Amino acid sequence: MPFLDYYKSWLEKKKTDGSIEMSTWEGYKLHSTHIIDYFSNHKIKLCELKPKHFQEYYDYQLQYGKKNQKTGERSALAPRTVRSHKNLIVNALNQAVIEGILASNPAQHVTVRGKRNKEYQKKEAFLTIAEANDYLAFISKNYPRLLLTSYLGIYYGFRRSEMLGLTWDSVDFDSHKISISRTVVKIITTVEKERTKTRSSARTLDLLPNVEKMLQQLQQEQTENRKFFGNTYQGTPYILCWEDGKPYAPDYLSRAFMKAAKAYGRPELTLHKLRHSCASILFEMGWTPKEIQHWLGHADYYTTMNIYTHLSNEAISYRSAALNDSLTLIEQE
16 A cells, blocks of 8 residues: 555545544645645555655655745745654554554654744734733724724633633623633634533633723624614624624734734734733733732643743843843943
8 A cells, every 4th residue: 555545535434533623624634635646656555654754754845845935935944843744644644553554653753853842932022011002003093893802812812712612691791700611723614612622721711891882882883783683684603793783803903903913013923912011011010920820821830831931031131131231330540
C-alpha cells in the first residue's frame, strides 16, 4: 500500500471515529494538504518508509512549504507549523503499528530542525489603560459596530469564540452577571458548541455597568429590528448578529478588527490581542495572577503566570528608564 493511500484513509477515519471534534479535524485537513501534495510526487510504499523520507519532507517544508498564490513563489513554513505536520504523520503511522501493518514507526524520532517556538515569540502587543480608552473612543467614532466586542475584549478578555457564543440567556440583568457557557468556532465550517474551550473557561462574571448599558441598548435595537423584518428576521439567540438576526461569522469579526486596527495605526492589535490587553490592564490595576486566571478563564495557572511575568518585565523596563530620567548625570571634570 502506498503511504499516501494509508494516510488519506487514516485522515478520513479520524473524521468519523468520534475521537476528535469537527473543527479539530478540519485543522488536520488543512495541514494535510502539504503532506498530500508532497507525497503525491514521492510515491513511497508504506513498507518502504525510512526516517530519511520524513527528514527530507520536513526540510523541504522549512524551505519551500509556503506558496504565494499570486506569484507562485515559495518560501519557508514556520517550524511550529511543520511540527504540526509531524504530529499528524506520527499519529497516522502509530495507528499502522497498532494494526500490525508496520513493526515500528519510522517517523517517531525524526526531528524538525529550526528554532523552538519560544525563540520566535514576538513582543506582545497590548494596550495600557490610557491607550485602551483612546482605542475605544476611536472605535466608537469610526467603527461603532465593533464597540461592544471591543469592550468585551478589553474589559473581560473574552475569546472570539466566547463572544460569538453569547446568547441573551447568558446575561442576567437582575443579578448583574454575565456567563460564558458556549462557543462558536470555525476552521472551515462554523460550529456551535454547548460548552467552552476548557472547564475553566466556563465562568460567571460581574456585568460591568458600561457593558450592561450597551447590552440593554442592543437588546432594544434587536426588538425593533425583529418588528421591522417580520417573518424574514432570523430568530437567532445570539447577541452578536446583523440587523436581520443573522449571527456574525467568525471570519467577519477577525477581518473587521484587522481593518480597524490598521486604521487606528496599530495593525498588530488583532481581536485576540484585546484579550492580552485585558490581562495587562488587570495587572496594571494590581490584580493577582490567580484573580486574572479566573477572569480570563485560563485552565492552566502557568499560562497566566507567563503573561504576568511578561508584563512584569515590561513594567520593570519602563520604570528603570523612568529612574534613569529622574536622576541627573554629574559630569566629572
